Amino acid sequence: MNALSEHFEGRFLDELLGKITSAMCPQVSDHDCKTCAEFMETDEWKFFEPSFEDTDRTFRALLKSGRYECSRTGLRIECSSDVQLEYLTCDWEQVNYTPEMDQFTPCGPLMDLKVISGELKEVYLPHSLCLGKSLQRDAVKVLHVEDSGVYFEECSLTRFHAKLLDLSFSPKGLLLRKGYTVFYHCETLIYHTLKSHLTLHVYLIPSDKQMKEAVTKKEEQMRSKFILKPEPQCKLQMNGRFTLKALDQTKTSDCNSDITPKVITFR
Template structure:
């Protein structure tokens, strides 16, 4: 089996191969061809298809991929899946094998096709005919899946990590990396869990670091929906520390990795104690210059509840390059102003550092004068 390398970071990937057996290094797609074949593919989001999948009594079991053959033909194609098909004794679980299917989305709707072969990592297509395709699994049976843990460091004065637990979906990981990097976050790469985890179970993340705060307390492992994340916060870390993921029910450790000091420290973090003056001479750090919570962080709840002119504020933040065009559109698509403000705080604003929050403060003084005067009186 030859490994086919490709450039990443684009929504559409182009691949070409001569006769042979291949596996894409990013998507995990495998194919066999007796001559030269050229094709392109892109990952698709599961989210918009979830209601239909549930109505069909199926759940996603692999990445959703739209494949188009440009020239040549495939003799065999094998789609990747993230289901663990072995039981605790490392024997094949035949009950699970019978529950696999392949989704084929075409102009007439959704076709669910039988599979001709299932391996520990792939499902063979009965016919290599394309449109959006993915592996499915019949709902209603408990399954274990192979997972990834994604870690992103936000661009804030104090250490803040966003930690995601997701199925081993390269399309979702690619999209997550794109979003987080566009918001100014740094990817911290760590080895993935060595063991499969049970779908819909809950897991607790802890940090072996004095004073670290982690929210929420636990998260459910799920697929097909926008993933939630753990937020890890520490004010003044100055050492390596461990992140540990435990099963909530039996407290068994399923993943443990060391986060090293040089992986999370940055110039902004090292100089976090430098005072920064906000608009109208209001110091946005603590009076003693100790770089405690920024004014906008201190009044986060009040701002989420009481800010009304969200669109105009987002316009100014976009002009000031505090948020990207993609983040702007994502926030504006939310239906309520409170949801828009929550998204702003948890995403691009959190990643903009003190300079971004200082600009946000100045914009608030212009767009929300009475609210800001009221909050300043409470300082």
């Protein structure tokens, strides 16, 4: 799980939480990212909650004609008639190694989609890339995993998704070609733990629903309390180094807190 944890110690929770700042940028929802605002989407998608079997990690959905987005994974589909689906998020580590894979790095989940009945008109996989600053579209490929090997397909990028041009299904995921300077949308998750002293766990992760769910599950098992905070307003560079600070009321100097580690790397 690509999550980064930090600890904040102090005397007054409410006071400290109002003063947490970062070297990243002001924070609002990632859907308000100013860097890629010109790519604002106009299509409307209806959210749906799939059924879920924890034993096989499989999502299931029965949908009528329409345009839908899965609230659990971010998967988008369009269908012109009733469809029945099964899908799950796979581990990238399960992909068979090929020399071509050395040229890429994942930029979204690897999803295995099966159409039980009906027919899909369009399918969009989620990604966490920021399209601002003229990201070259040919830098992103779709990895298609089959028994005979792995293949690389073209796609059409939208602000938060990539439209599949080939609707034959087996595990597919988005890859970014290495060597490009790109930026990502990210989320900052803050949890108040049950430790005797005031301790906060802070995670800096790409905007990925499954990754966020994994962090949430981990913290819920420790009975930590989620603290609602807005998300970064602009993109972050992968492998960039960032700091978190707790400031005094004047916002001019550090308050009495201990932050470990002092610097974190976004990856």
